[in-house]
Amino acid sequence: MDSRETEPTLAQRELGLDTLLAHACEDPSRFLGAVSPPLFQASLFAFESIEDWGDNPGAYRYTRVGNPTTEILERKLALLERGECARMFGSGMGAITAAIMSCTRAGDHVVAVDGCYARALLDGILARFGVATTYVNGTDTSAFDAATRPNTTLYYIESPLTVVFDLQDIAAVCSIARSHGVTTLIDNSHCTPYYQNPIEMGVDIVVHSASKYLGGHSDLIGGALITSEARLREALSHESTLLGAVMDPFVSWLILRGMRTLAVRLERHQRNATAVASWLEQHPAVERVIYTGLPSHPQYGLAKRQQRGSTGLLTFIPKESRDDKVRAFANRLELFRLAVSWGGYESLAAPIPRPLEGKSGHSTWRVRLHVGLEDPEDLIADLDQALRVLG
Ligand SMILES: *Cc1c(COP(=O)(O)O)cnc(C)c1O
Numbered sequence: 001m002d003s004r005e006t007e008p009t010l011a012q013r014e015l016g017l018d019t020l021l022a023h024a025c026e027d028p029s030r031f032l033g034a035v036s037p038p039l040f041q042a043s044l045f046a047f048e049s050i051e052d053w054g055d056n057p058g059a060y061r062y063t064r065v066g067n068p069t070t071e072i073l074e075r076k077l078a079l080l081e082r083g084e085c086a087r088m089f090g091s092g093m094g095a096i097t098a099a100i101m102s103c104t105r106a107g108d109h110v111v112a113v114d115g116c117y118a119r120a121l122l123d124g125i126l127a128r129f130g131v132a133t134t135y136v137n138g139t140d141t142s143a144f145d146a147a148t149r150p151n152t153t154l155y156y157i158e159s160p161l162t163v164v165f166d167l168q169d170i171a172a173v174c175s176i177a178r179s180h181g182v183t184t185l186i187d188n189s190h191c192t193p194y195y196q197n198p199i200e201m202g203v204d205i206v207v208h209s210a211s212k213y214l215g216g217h218s219d220l221i222g223g224a225l226i227t228s229e230a231r232l233r234e235a236l237s238h239e240s241t242l243l244g245a246v247m248d249p250f251v252s253w254l255i256l257r258g259m260r261t262l263a264v265r266l267e268r269h270q271r272n273a274t275a276v277a278s279w280l281e282q283h284p285a286v287e288r289v290i291y292t293g294l295p296s297h298p299q300y301g302l303a304k305r306q307q308r309g310s311t312g313l314l315t316f317i318p319k320e321s322r323d324d325k326v327r328a329f330a331n332r333l334e335l336f337r338l339a340v341s342w343g344g345y346e347s348l349a350a351p352i353p354r355p356l357e358g359k360s361g362h363s364t365w366r367v368r369l370h371v372g373l374e375d376p377e378d379l380i381a382d383l384d385q386a387l388r389v390l391g
Pocket of ligand 1: 091092093094117158162187189190208209210211212221222223
């Protein structure tokens, strides 16, 4: 046989993540050869005739329901996450709200990992509508089983968490969920599909804050949900169009632009964070460093198994616990800016106090760092001069 016949063509090959990030769903032949896809900044789409309007169920009508620029991004994210389809939302919280509401009704029960971002929504709003939540320590897989009740409909996980970086064993949690007929949802904002593909481990619904690494430049807010076609059609179609967290086409266009460099950005974040974490780990003023890319992480083996890499996020615990000293450290930082959020090109520090009972006036502090794309030598020099106030 001619060997060429047995070699798969490019179209038949399963393309790698870098190629998908650069090219998937952006075929220039569809758009007059434009290498960058067009921005359809339109709220509505008109029809040639009333017949056209009536007979065309797949046509674009209104951007809250569908938009061609946003659809390019949805297709790309679905491919990257190994899901069947995706929906974009106006924020990560918009995607999370739609996802949780599609899986619950009054009287239902959720088991969620303690420390998840959705806690304020679950406790502050969904509880009022009769959805109760039990929080479990996600490092203990059997806790999900133990917390499950007859009315549990959803397991909500987030691995790794974004302050303490505890992991959940995603495949093991999913198999417990399946044994109870419970839906699984993961917030994959931290790892992005470049470092972790939860659907391949059995997760039903993946949500993202695109405001973090997907956008990558701290200049937009957006969210995404990836799942099966059947689930989107049957369970999520109302939530995704009626709850109002609508993606703006220009923001979709910006996220497409950001995602073209996701692979190179994440690899540099990882390299820089590894350098900073290793340096902090040997610093005399530092009690402990938590970074999923360091062998000292208590779940390093699991991180290696279910993630392809680690990001720019890490936390360190200073030995010093006096508030004024830790505040002085924060105020001395020059390159690291003091801010919430993460995932952009820039380095950030977020000192987080944790009150200790019976020890008034003192906290134990955790300092969450987002290590950006600057030179690691400069970032280490900045930490070095600021850490001097901590001894
Ligand atoms: C920021 C964040 C969210 C919320 O996303 P928004 O886009 O700000 O609404 C959800 N989950 C995680 C893990 C986040 O860090």
